[in-house]
Amino acid sequence: MPDETVALLAPRAGGVYCDATLGGGGHAERILQATAPDGRLIGIDRDPAALEAAGARLAPFGERVTLVHGAFGEARAILERLGAVPVDGFVLDLGVSSPQLDRGERGFSFRAAGPLDMRMDPTGGETAEGLIRRVGVDELADILRRYGEERYAGRIARAIKDGVMAGAVASTTELAALVARAVPTRERHKDPATRTFQALRIAVNDELGQLERFLADFPSLVRPGGRVVVIAFHSLEDGLVKNRFRDLAKESGYPPDIAAKMGIAPPTVKVLTRKPMEPSEAEVDHNPRARSAKLRGCEVLR
Secondary structure (H helix, E strand, O other): OHHHHHHHHOOOOOOEEEEOOOOOOHHHHHHHHHOOOOOEEEEEEOOHHHHHHHHHHHHHHHHHEEEEEOOHHHHHHHHHHHOOOOEEEEEEEOOOOHHHHHOHHHOOOOOOOOEOOOOOOOOOOOOHHHHHHHOOHHHHHHHHHHHHOOOOHHHHHHHHHHHHHOOOOOEHHHHHHHHHHHOOOOEOOEOOOHHHHHHHHHHHOOHHHHHHHHHHHHHHOEEEEEEEEEEEOOHHHHHHHHHHHHHHHOOOOOOHHHHHHHOOOOOOEEEOOOOOEOOOHHHHHHOHHHOOOEEEEEEEOO
8 A cells, every 4th residue: 555655654855754665665765755855764674685685676865865774673773873863754564564574485385395493574573383392382372372363273273282292393384284183174265374374473473462562662762743643554553553652642632722721742643544544446556465455554743
């Protein structure tokens, strides 16, 4: 949803914007075009391969671009280190990227053989294989239930741990086959391993923790009038964004002008999307992975 994202962000010339999940640089490129001739873009990503790809794409914009290896949950520390607080807006495009899914060696996809890695930052941290070896059956089932909303979490967790003991879970395809055998029913048009892979990926990368830290920090990182735009692909992520925006918009319970007259702190943000924006049928036809995207935005008031 690149057009909708940039329109909601409303970037302006001379502004400083942060794409905190840079990926290949698609949103960043549009922001730089919209903020010409002197707008700045700070791009953050955990994946060195994404930073390299984005760097090549954004090279024509020269010194207007600053790229940083890091996680979006660390946005405060990164921006303070750069002396870039406050910024005029943030973009977050959550979840795994298509290049990560398409490369079997990254371990994100059950359709391509590869190691059980799933780290967005392959330079450090625990892999998915390390996670399933370390945790017990109950904790693994809780991960699958909480992050994958998997109804057969217990059965799958026991099957995975049995497979680990038998040395039969060393690759993505082995894990996918094991999960398929453990699941007694099938969802139409959905591989039985989908929820398990999603849950493990979220746990390995602490995706919800990163989002919670960002949502806690952003009001003090954005100047009044600036905007925050978030694209979520998972109901848990979208719920966190929705609730945080709602709570910040209703802090006083009064409209800003009335709150000011009463001497009460006004709301921190104005929600720009009463309901989440979703991709068009044409976009989903062109990019089926976009079908679950939900776009929300808010404007910081103070």
